[in-house]
Amino acid sequence: MAKAWHLVRRPNGMPVAEDFALRDLPARDLAEGEVRIANRWLSVDPYMRGRMNDVKSYVPPFALDAPMDGGAVGEVIESRAADLPVGTRVQHMAGWRDEAIVPAKGVQKLPEGDIPDQAYLGALGLTGMTAWFGLLAVADAKPGETVFVSAAAGAVGSSVVQIAKARGMTVIGSAGGAEKTEWVRSIGADHVIDYKGNVPLVKALGAAAPDGIDVYFDNVGGDHLDAALAHARQGARFAICGMIDGYNASEPTKLRYLMRVIAARIRMQGFIVSDFMGRIGEFHQGMGEIVAGGNFQREETVVEGLEHTLDAFLGLFSGRNKGKMLVKL
Structure with a gap:
């Protein structure tokens, strides 16, 4: 059964394990236009700490007793969306879980090529x-x-x-x-x-x-x-x-x-x-030139297993990461 991390209590200062719970997700069939994704990589980022507070911000706070979310890449394993067949590699925002059901409009196909999928959660994302x-x-x-x-x-x-x-x-x-x-x-x-x-x-x-x-x-x-x-x-x-x-x-x-x-x-x-999503083409061209010229190094700190997602997140605040902090599922 699929599992997801839930926020069960608003943290006071540094979050602690008791603020979270790893729970089963209820099983359900796909609706028309949805896909089921097996997540392979999850992103944890410092901005997520702000979403744990019940305050007005540029992104809504995490709801209590509900699955958390964040950047993820994975593979479509079931589809009711014609343009996203089974096997499609995608990026989306239903992270903090090992399996996600997402509307087709909420996912982005990853480009074909030799670039590792997780790079699209970091330097190329x-x-x-x-x-x-x-x-x-x-x-x-x-x-x-x-x-x-x-x-x-x-x-x-x-x-x-x-x-x-x-x-x-x-x-x-x-x-x-x-x-x-x-x-x-x-x-x-x-x-x-x-x-x-x-x-x-x-x-x-x-x-x-x-x-x-x-x-x-x-x-x-x-x-x-x-x-x-x-x-x-x-x-x-x-x-x-x-x-x-x-x-x-x-x-x-x-x-x-x-x-x-x-x-x-x-x-x-x-x-x-x-603020700059309308200028994403500039980034793709400019960063692509830097990467193609051999002038960019990607560095990742990888924590393995959904059960260790919280450890990876908290590691951001104690300096455990060098480069991008990722969770590999």
């Missing part, structure tokens, strides 16, 4: 699009500029590092620990800050960028955002993608250098990848 448009559209980053990227060893951050280098920028990345900092350096970062080191972040960024930064791509918030404010050049642009430091925090972040927004004429803009 919404993760890569987030990096692409956040850097090049929201922050309007240009060749020759200096870009600071927080969580540079994560899925979005590592994509930003490589896109920025391919576009001729100087890149400073932040990551935690020797292994991750070395990896970020290996994918092209000119300087890498170990935020777990002994040097305060604001001082470390000053040493890495003595002339300041032009662009900050924020995945973290907190001390990283404050350090970026401290070292922003006049006219700097900040693309605010995520603030993982605050997702489980009970107290608001204090920014000592916030007033530099005025003096340095800093432009800060939050964004969501869905």
